Amino acid sequence: MESVFEIIAEPNRRAILSLLVSSQQSVGEIERQLRMPQPTVSKHLRVLREAGFVESTVDAQRRLYRLKPESLLEVDAWLAPFRRFWSAHVDALERHLDRMEQVTQTKKKARRRRRGPNRKRDKGETK
Amino acid sequence: MESVFEIIAEPNRRAILSLLVSSQQSVGEIERQLRMPQPTVSKHLRVLREAGFVESTVDAQRRLYRLKPESLLEVDAWLAPFRRFWSAHVDALERHLDRMEQVTQTKKKARRRRRGPNRKRDKGETK
DNA sequence: GCTGTATATACCTTGACACGTATATGCTCT
DNA sequence: AGAGCATATACGTGTCAAGGTATATACAGC
Numbered sequence: 001m002e003s004v005f006e007i008i009a010e011p012n013r014r015a016i017l018s019l020l021v022s023s024q025q026s027v028g029e030i031e032r033q034l035r036m037p038q039p040t041v042s043k044h045l046r047v048l049r050e051a052g053f054v055e056s057t058v059d060a061q062r063r064l065y066r067l068k069p070e071s072l073l074e075v076d077a078w079l080a081p082f083r084r085f086w087s088a089h090v091d092a093l094e095r096h097l098d099r100m101e102q103v104t105q106t107k108k109k110a111r112r113r114r115r116g117p118n119r120k121r122d123k124g125e126t127k
Numbered sequence: 128m129e130s131v132f133e134i135i136a137e138p139n140r141r142a143i144l145s146l147l148v149s150s151q152q153s154v155g156e157i158e159r160q161l162r163m164p165q166p167t168v169s170k171h172l173r174v175l176r177e178a179g180f181v182e183s184t185v186d187a188q189r190r191l192y193r194l195k196p197e198s199l200l201e202v203d204a205w206l207a208p209f210r211r212f213w214s215a216h217v218d219a220l221e222r223h224l225d226r227m228e229q230v231t232q233t234k235k236k237a238r239r240r241r242r243g244p245n246r247k248r249d250k251g252e253t254k
Numbered sequence: 255g256c257t258g259t260a261t262a263t264a265c266c267t268t269g270a271c272a273c274g275t276a277t278a279t280g281c282t283c284t
Numbered sequence: 285a286g287a288g289c290a291t292a293t294a295c296g297t298g299t300c301a302a303g304g305t306a307t308a309t310a311c312a313g314c
Contacts, residue, residue, distance in 0.1 A: 128270090128271080137271090137272080139272090164273085164274075164275095166273085166274080166275085166276095167272080167273070167274085170272085170273090171272095185281095187281060187282070188280070188281045188282070189281095
């Protein structure tokens with residue numbers, strides 16, 4: 001497990017990171033909000049910490065985890081050349097942005113289908 | 128293989144994408160430049176295509192692959208909340224940027240180190 | 255000390271995926 | 285049609301990481 005990309009490939013880890021954007025959280029809080037077993041949380045936090053995504057401070061028995069910018073900045077840096085590429089193709093880009101606006105909104109956990117009365121089963125999650 | 132993050136977790140796929148930033152390439156060109164066996168290239172291209180990162184056009188026996196913005200924009204969109212987080216912690220951020228500068232080894236587009244209130248970002252605009 | 259709570263780690267199993275090799279498909283030209 | 289090139293796919297294999305369960309460490313309060 002070396003690259004930052006492999007780290008954020010894991011959905012649970014991304015969820016943890018997204019959770020930490022608002023404020024720092026203890027393991028137990030993460031565990032409850034994300035509804036995942038405690039060992040899972042701890043293990044992912046370990047990975048995230050060793051990869052430089054988060055850091056922790058001790059508060060009695062609790063450990064408070066907070067974001068660290070480094071590693072995500074690395075991802076951001078990798079995207080830079082592509083952003084330049086996109087700005088060169090702004091016209092075609094605009095269309096995609098419009099379509100993404102819908103996707104980003106509907107991509108919540110309990111996705112609701114706004115089109116029609118029948119709820120369709122969307123593709124199963126991992127496993 | 129569902130999420131865009133799992134797609135770009137693979138180093139070879141990232142290499143292919145980076146290669147396509149400059150211009151479209153045929154499978155054989157990718158194969159030679161990246162020095163990877165042809166079936167490997169084809170398979171990764173298949174994954175990238177099905178995930179919306181690239182598209183291909185036919186040129187006789189060759190297939191020309193080029194970038195498509197969609198999916199990388201999805202990655203970019205996920206990073207947005209974190210960028211906001213960083214701008215809220217600009218001071219700590221600056222240190223990291225400085226350290227990254229050495230690692231990334233930028234040419235001469237030197238960022239100036241400004242110590243003072245009311246800072247404004249000079250790169251990485253937030254949309 | 256003991257008990258309960260909070261977090262970390264060890265062990266095992268399972269499944270996914272990347273790779274290599276071989277082969278198939280498809281196109282061009284003679 | 286056949287040869288040769290360019291690309292795609294099928295199959296078998298090994299590796300590695302994620303999940304689950306159980307247990308270990310650490311701290312607080314009594």
